[in-house]
Amino acid sequence: MVEHVDIFIVGGGMVGTAIAARLGHSGLNIAVLEQQAPPAFDPDSPPDLRVSAISPASRALLERIGAWQHIEAMRSAPYQRMQVWETDRSAGTLFDAGEVDAANLGHIIENRIVQLACTQALQQHANLQLICPDSIQRLDIQAGGSRIELASGRSFVARLVIGADGARSQVRDAASIGLNSHEYPMHAFVATVGIQGGERDITWQRFTPNGPQSLLPLPGDYASLVWYHQPQQVQQLLQLDDTALIAAFSREFPDALPTLTHVVSRGSFALIRRHAQDYVRAGVALAGDAAHTIHPLAGQGVNLGFQDVEALCEVLEQALQQGEDIASLAVLQRYQRRRLLPNHGMQRLMDAFCYGFSNDSGPLRFVRNLGLKLANHSGPVKKEVIRYALGLSTPEQLLPPPLALLKPRLKRA
Secondary structure, eight states: OOEEEEEEEOOSSSSHHHHHHHTTSSSOOOOEOSOOOOOOOTTTTTTOSSSSEEHHHHHHHHHTTTOOOHHHOOOOEEOOEEEEESSOOOGSSSEEEETOOOOOEEEEEEEHHHHHHHHHHTTTTEEEEEEEOOOOOEEEEOOEEEEEETOOOOOOOOOOOOOOTTOHHHHHTTOOOEEEEEEEEEEEEEEEEEEESSSSEEEEEEETTTTEEEEEEEETTEEEEEEEEEEHHHHHHHSSHHHHHHHHHHHHOOOSOOOEEEEEEEEEEEEEEEEEEEEETTTTEEGGTTTTTTGGOOOOOHHHHHHHHHHHHHHHHHHHTTTTTSSHHHHHHHHHHHHHHHHHHHHHHHHHHHHHHOOHHHHHHHHHHHHHHHHHOHHHHHHHHHHHTSSSSSSOOOOOOHTTTHHHHHOOO
């Protein structure tokens, strides 16, 4: 028996479930496919390795779709301040949400918790179905209706297939959409660590010639440690025992940091920028990591994905209201026009930061430190940066404070 749906979303992660929940009141018949259910939330367990900095704009979307209440029932770590520096902490910049009377700059949340919350939100709608666990056995993309055959034996025909299935997207491959990619020379080392004392409402980010180093607050007595370095150095960090790793990281950061007490978990991953050459075909749309991946130093990956969610759903809702075919190329290209260039621009901006701060040239280092110091002492500039970070000046694009300084230049380029 073949089941007919309006939209078949491949990928039930954060972006895929958010798309479904966002369209919950549309009246569309929507199926969401996910290969493996995330583990249930256990309040007594330590935080996961994979976390995201959820911006206020992303929080607004999560509130709108009914997911934020579920996140609040689990856990998150709001942060009010962000300290950014290079060689001299006193010459860096401290961004504070209080300077624009905002409650915080964002929340650090485990990816699994966001996924669980969005899944709970979509399950409140009778027109949405979650198929999990299951996987695609065959995907035949056709403009008039795509055929999806699952490993379980179920078959679907969908007017529109949305690929929210990550960086190695099956949907992107099935639609023959090309991909541009670039591997960065550094890898990321990540660890969840126990902490004691210190300041808990702040994220720390130090730029070094080898790459950024960060410490992000997590709920309870935990923090997320992120260290970008050359692949061989990352391997060395992975092999250090807990005592040596804590000592190495403690040497790099100021005394104001919480004391690192123990290592809960650790891991590493390569850093690859990917960008689909198109986001759409007739009957197909890509969103989130299936369309683009970005250097994670600014924590913008999932926030860009949620901007895709909002743009795509707005386009589909407008098409429905106007009696248009939601799967037509003309409709879907409106989504591409809204998201492809901004995502590409953000990728280039991250490249500029990545390579600009990893260049140890004396004059360039002087200019970088001077820029951070000036930003810290310029009230109007600093407030405008924070407004960018909160989405008050540009609701469609949420940038972390130091990167927002460069956005006006990016728009003129």
